[in-house]
Amino acid sequence: MALGEFDLIAKYFTRSVTRAALGVGDDCALFATSPGTQLAVSSDMLVEGRHFLPTVAPQRLGHKALAVNLSDLAACGAKPIAFTLALALPRVDETFLAGFAQGLLALADQHECELIGGDTTQGPLNLCITVFGEVPTGQALLRSGARAGDDLYASGTLGDARAALEVFRGTLSLAGPAFESVRLAMETPQPRVALGLALRGVATSAIDVSDGLLGDLAHILRRSNVGATVEVDALPRSTVLAVLPIAQQREFTLAGGDDYELVFSAPPERAAEVRDAARRANVQVTRIGCIESVAGLRLVDQAGRTVSNSYGSFDHFKT
Amino acid sequence: MALGEFDLIAKYFTRSVTRAALGVGDDCALFATSPGTQLAVSSDMLVEGRHFLPTVAPQRLGHKALAVNLSDLAACGAKPIAFTLALALPRVDETFLAGFAQGLLALADQHECELIGGDTTQGPLNLCITVFGEVPTGQALLRSGARAGDDLYASGTLGDARAALEVFRGTLSLAGPAFESVRLAMETPQPRVALGLALRGVATSAIDVSDGLLGDLAHILRRSNVGATVEVDALPRSTVLAVLPIAQQREFTLAGGDDYELVFSAPPERAAEVRDAARRANVQVTRIGCIESVAGLRLVDQAGRTVSNSYGSFDHFKT
Numbered sequence: 001m002a003l004g005e006f007d008l009i010a011k012y013f014t015r016s017v018t019r020a021a022l023g024v025g026d027d028c029a030l031f032a033t034s035p036g037t038q039l040a041v042s043s044d045m046l047v048e049g050r051h052f053l054p055t056v057a058p059q060r061l062g063h064k065a066l067a068v069n070l071s072d073l074a075a076c077g078a079k080p081i082a083f084t085l086a087l088a089l090p091r092v093d094e095t096f097l098a099g100f101a102q103g104l105l106a107l108a109d110q111h112e113c114e115l116i117g118g119d120t121t122q123g124p125l126n127l128c129i130t131v132f133g134e135v136p137t138g139q140a141l142l143r144s145g146a147r148a149g150d151d152l153y154a155s156g157t158l159g160d161a162r163a164a165l166e167v168f169r170g171t172l173s174l175a176g177p178a179f180e181s182v183r184l185a186m187e188t189p190q191p192r193v194a195l196g197l198a199l200r201g202v203a204t205s206a207i208d209v210s211d212g213l214l215g216d217l218a219h220i221l222r223r224s225n226v227g228a229t230v231e232v233d234a235l236p237r238s239t240v241l242a243v244l245p246i247a248q249q250r251e252f253t254l255a256g257g258d259d260y261e262l263v264f265s266a267p268p269e270r271a272a273e274v275r276d277a278a279r280r281a282n283v284q285v286t287r288i289g290c291i292e293s294v295a296g297l298r299l300v301d302q303a304g305r306t307v308s309n310s311y312g313s314f315d316h317f318k319t
Numbered sequence: 320m321a322l323g324e325f326d327l328i329a330k331y332f333t334r335s336v337t338r339a340a341l342g343v344g345d346d347c348a349l350f351a352t353s354p355g356t357q358l359a360v361s362s363d364m365l366v367e368g369r370h371f372l373p374t375v376a377p378q379r380l381g382h383k384a385l386a387v388n389l390s391d392l393a394a395c396g397a398k399p400i401a402f403t404l405a406l407a408l409p410r411v412d413e414t415f416l417a418g419f420a421q422g423l424l425a426l427a428d429q430h431e432c433e434l435i436g437g438d439t440t441q442g443p444l445n446l447c448i449t450v451f452g453e454v455p456t457g458q459a460l461l462r463s464g465a466r467a468g469d470d471l472y473a474s475g476t477l478g479d480a481r482a483a484l485e486v487f488r489g490t491l492s493l494a495g496p497a498f499e500s501v502r503l504a505m506e507t508p509q510p511r512v513a514l515g516l517a518l519r520g521v522a523t524s525a526i527d528v529s530d531g532l533l534g535d536l537a538h539i540l541r542r543s544n545v546g547a548t549v550e551v552d553a554l555p556r557s558t559v560l561a562v563l564p565i566a567q568q569r570e571f572t573l574a575g576g577d578d579y580e581l582v583f584s585a586p587p588e589r590a591a592e593v594r595d596a597a598r599r600a601n602v603q604v605t606r607i608g609c610i611e612s613v614a615g616l617r618l619v620d621q622a623g624r625t626v627s628n629s630y631g632s633f634d635h636f637k638t
Contacts, residue, residue: 026395026461026462026463026542027361027391027392027394027395027462027525027526027527028359028360028361028391028392028394028395028397028452028459029359029360029361030357030358030359030360030395030454030459031357031358031360032352032356032357032358032456033351033352033358035354037351038349038350038351039349039350039351039352039358040347040348040349041347041348041349041350041401041403041435041436041449041451042346042347042348042403042436043403043404043405043436043437043438043447043449044405044438045405045406045407045438045440045442045445045447047407047440047441047442047443047445048442049442050440050441050442051440072346072347073346073347075346075347076345076346076347076349078347082360084360084361084362084449085362086362086363086364086447086449087364088364088366088445116360117360117361117362118362119362119363119364119447121364121366121369121370122366122369123364123366123367123368123369123443123445124366124442124443124445126364126366126407126442126443126445126447128362128364128405128438128445128447130360130362130403130405130449132360133347135349137351140347140349142345143345143346144345206346207346208346223345
């Protein structure tokens with residue numbers, strides 16, 4: 001028996017809302033923000049074959065669809081409140097929906113982020129989530145605040161998702177457990193929400209790494225009107241990545257994409273506070289370089305020698 | 320020359336924001352709501368072949384994509400503030416983008432609704448807009464407030480969009496100017512934002528007609544735990560529709576879909592205020608029946624005789 005659109009919404013996505021005055025099931029969802037706060041809003045659209053592979057388990061896809069949006073809130077230092085989900089499906093597939101909803105709502109619960117509305121339609125598989133967070137007025141982490149002299153940091157490790165993608169593409173071979181580890185990084189990224197909150201008032205700028213470190217860092221540099229030097233051998237990498245050829249390590253960490261780690265700047269005199277924020281958020285944070293007044297992005301190795309920058313950032317429309 | 324994703328965003332969709340503290344170009348958009356208000360949020364996803372035909376002009380598609388979202392705000396009596404746009408495109412097509420942005424932003428300007436963020440990616444054509452409005456706390460029009468004895472009203476005219484669709488499907492033939500008129504209704508619906516605002520404190524319930532009058536009215540009846548009688552000959556229709564065979568008139572007005580008119584209830588003693596709201600919003604409003612305590616939806620003709628209800632509402636997953 002085919003379920004109709006309204007049954008679908010009810011069966012998998014209706015939950016009682018606690019924070020919102022009105023959730024799924026009216027023309028609009030209604031909620032109020034706290035006094036003295038700004039609303040932070042971000043929208044991400046995920047398309048099969050581009051943001052996820054057809055082989056991904058529905059539960060992991062549900063996780064990832066929300067995770068990439070929460071990662072944008074993290075990069076602004078905003079506390080998640082709620083989200084809407086618009087979903088185009090080729091056909092009603094209850095196994096898919098049950099798994100997708102489970103992964104999605106588990107991550108939502110973890111971050112106390114309520115599903116308050118959305119839309120379902122038939123069409124090529126497409127997931128569009130808009131997420132709402134709140135941040136005390138004027139305290140959001142922006143891309144535009146980096147200053148010459150600031151240290152540059154990255155959270156977690158970089159490049160694992162790209163390694164997993166290369167295995168799927170057939171250009172890289174990894175042993176079973178190593179592959180499972182990087183596949184988990186690609187399919188279930190952990191948005192650094194707690195770190196973003198802990199960095200408010202400490203970091204001068206932040207962005208989340210979705211298109212690759214170099215491309216995303218370039219946004220900070222352009223918006224802040226500064227340059228940077230990145231120490232390529234200092235880039236944090238997993239034990240799986242650390243045994244690959246050095247050229248691959250560099251490519252995956254610098255231009256990998258899909259990392260959903262935070263890259264941020266902070267003045268050297270706040271280094272202890274950065275370490276404290278990392279400890280409170282229970283996330284590894286590594287100094288990867290520094291912000292400079294000279295425009296442009298320079299790469300150096302551990303001996304300080306220039307490394308040529310031939311890495312492109314990922315762009316959905318460039319081939 | 321192919322434009323990259325970031326160039327695309329900049330070229331067509333970046334505008335200086337006035338209300339928002341921060342618009343397109345950071346991880347999140349930031350804005351504050353007014354004290355004493357609730358935020359109203361709605362998300363709609365439009366897919367080619369299901370919500371619009373490949374023949375639609377890009378400018379009209381841009382209009383419609385935002386209009387269907389503004390219509391949800393109208394149904395809640397919320398004042399538009401801002402929206403995000405997520406867009407999947409098969410390829411970079413500057414003619415399409417220029418037209419789309421023009422139609423989209425013209426309607427946005429008309430309603431003082433700012434584009435504050437979004438996402439672009441490559442994929443099968445898909446448009447997902449999330450719109451934000453504000454409404455004084457507790458004053459939103461809901462689906463759940465209809466009471467037995469209330470009059471039932473519809474704005475504008477119903478069924479034109481369906482007539483246009485039937486011409487495209489080849490099941491209906493209309494002369495050129497008549498076709499242009501109903502095609503305009505289908506491709507550039509006018510969201511009844513001013514009417515929704517004027518009905519705050521007057522209407523007891525409201526919904527916008529997207530899936531067809533009967534299907535959408537059923538949501539009000541279920542949520543309000545009431546029934547209704549609809550006078551099928553009283554349903555407002557255009558001069559184009561009024562000359563079609565009566566069976567078609569009834570089907571198109573009752574189950575047409577894509578009308579984006581408001582259907583709402585109000586107590587008989589507020590009839591003058593309803594008329595006043597319609598006049599202030601410069602929209603025709605017609606009484607089409609009444610709310611009753613007996614569950615179910617009854618159709619009667621102008622002589623009060625029962626009309627059989629064999630009309631289904633539009634459901635994206637039912638065939």
